[in-house]
Amino acid sequence: MSVTVRAFGKINLGLCIGSLRADGFHDLRTVYQTIALHDLVRVVVSRGSGVEIRCADARVPCDQSNTCYRIAERTMAALNAKGRVVVEIEKTLPVQGGLGGASANAVATLLGLERELKKRLSGGEGLRIAAEVGSDLPLFLVGGTILGVGRGEEVYPMPDLPETHCVIATPEIGVSTPQAFAAWDRMWNDGSAPELTRSSPSARMTRVGRVVSAWLSGAPGGEGPRKTVSGVPARGRGRAEILLLDLVRTGIENDFERVVFPQHPELREVKSVLARAGAYYASLSGSGSAVFGLFRSGAVASRVAASLAKSGVPAWATRTLSRRGYWRKIFD
Numbered sequence: 065m066s067v068t069v070r071a072f073g074k075i076n077l078g079l080c081i082g083s084l085r086a087d088g089f090h091d092l093r094t095v096y097q098t099i100a101l102h103d104l105v106r107v108v109v110s111r112g113s114g115v116e117i118r119c120a121d122a123r124v125p126c127d128q129s130n131t132c133y134r135i136a137e138r139t140m141a142a143l144n145a146k147g148r149v150v151v152e153i154e155k156t157l158p159v160q161g162g163l164g165g166a167s168a169n170a171v172a173t174l175l176g177l178e179r180e181l182k183k184r185l186s187g188g189e190g191l192r193i194a195a196e197v198g199s200d201l202p203l204f205l206v207g208g209t210i211l212g213v214g215r216g217e218e219v220y221p222m223p224d225l226p227e228t229h230c231v232i233a234t235p236e237i238g239v240s241t242p243q244a245f246a247a248w249d250r251m252w253n254d255g256s257a258p259e260l261t262r263s264s265p266s267a268r269m270t271r272v273g274r275v276v277s278a279w280l281s282g283a284p285g286g287e288g289p290r291k292t293v294s295g296v297p298a299r300g301r302g303r304a305e306i307l308l309l310d311l312v313r314t315g316i317e318n319d320f321e322r323v324v325f326p327q328h329p330e331l332r333e334v335k336s337v338l339a340r341a342g343a344y345y346a347s348l349s350g351s352g353s354a355v356f357g358l359f360r361s362g363a364v365a366s367r368v369a370a371s372l373a374k375s376g377v378p379a380w381a382t383r384t385l386s387r388r389g390y391w392r393k394i395f396d
């Protein structure tokens with residue numbers, strides 16, 4: 065028997081970087097959103113022992129450094145299960161792309177093992193194991209629109225933004241997340257971003273925390289989302305767009321753009337192309353290199369993705385996935 069799991073990717077609808085913590089991680093606040101673009105992860109458990117990872121993409125390590133390997137060992141131990149685990153990964157999501165590909169693959173492995181062995185971890189245990197393997201794994205145990213705090217591993221389901229059309233451009237540039245964080249620290253320490261350093265990292269975190277919670281509750285100060293949060297559509301614009309713009313107006317952008325765009329100006333250019341083509345919101349995802357744009361029309365999104373691909377930038381037209389959509393489509 066084998067189980068095939070769709071490992072859906074994510075984008076970050078804003079990401080605010082805070083202080084470097086004593087454990088070497090950075091405090092952060094982000095809004096994750098799952099998307100329909102996915103890898104396929106096939107999990108088989110047979111007689112024997114050990115873990116084997118198979119992937120045709122040479123950039124994916126098949127040894128113990130693979131997140132699927134690490135989570136398979138932990139999940140088998142936590143489920144008190146024995147056997148040989150084979151995980152086959154079919155990649156569509158970029159490697160080091162900011163779409164959480166490796167993390168999604170790992171969570172798909174956990175879910176595949178549970179199904180294959182007909183055993184379940186408790187919710188808390190699953191989240192604990194996921195967070196041990198990486199900061200952006202737990203979000204994939206929630207799906208939909210999610211608030212991420214701490215080092216990104218502390219996740220809270222948010223009211224879902226309505227599903228929306230999305231173009232994901234994946235320029236063939238790998239951005240190392242630790243290096244992007246280090247570049248952020250250097251920029252902060254050498255004072256080359258005076259407008260940022262005017263407030264302390266913890267004050268920035270507090271401000272973002274406040275605006276997200278105001279946005280969630282529709283309280284005054286959240287710049288007026290009450291109407292849209294309660295579901296009254298405003299004329300001419302979709303609910304997803306209004307809700308998102310409410311959030312963005314509060315100042316949650318992706319801080320990584322400040323360090324990644326100067327290093328890779330072509331990524332800034334892709335963002336401009338998406339904005340000029342009519343995206344109502346465009347941004348780098350995570351530390352990149354994926355850049356996404358949200359669109360009102362699926363036909364426009366398809367045209368934009370095709371034209372980017374023609375100009376040499378791999379791109380897909382896809383949709384964001386609500387929590388319900390995520391869980392309904394995760395197994396074949």
Ligand code: C5P
Nearest residue numbers: 088089090198199200215216241242245
């Ligand atoms: O948790 P994950 O394995 O994805 O983190 C990889 C690296 O990214 C960490 O070792 C750390 O250098 C950096 N990181 C960070 N702050 C975070 C998340 C990751 O500095 N919140």
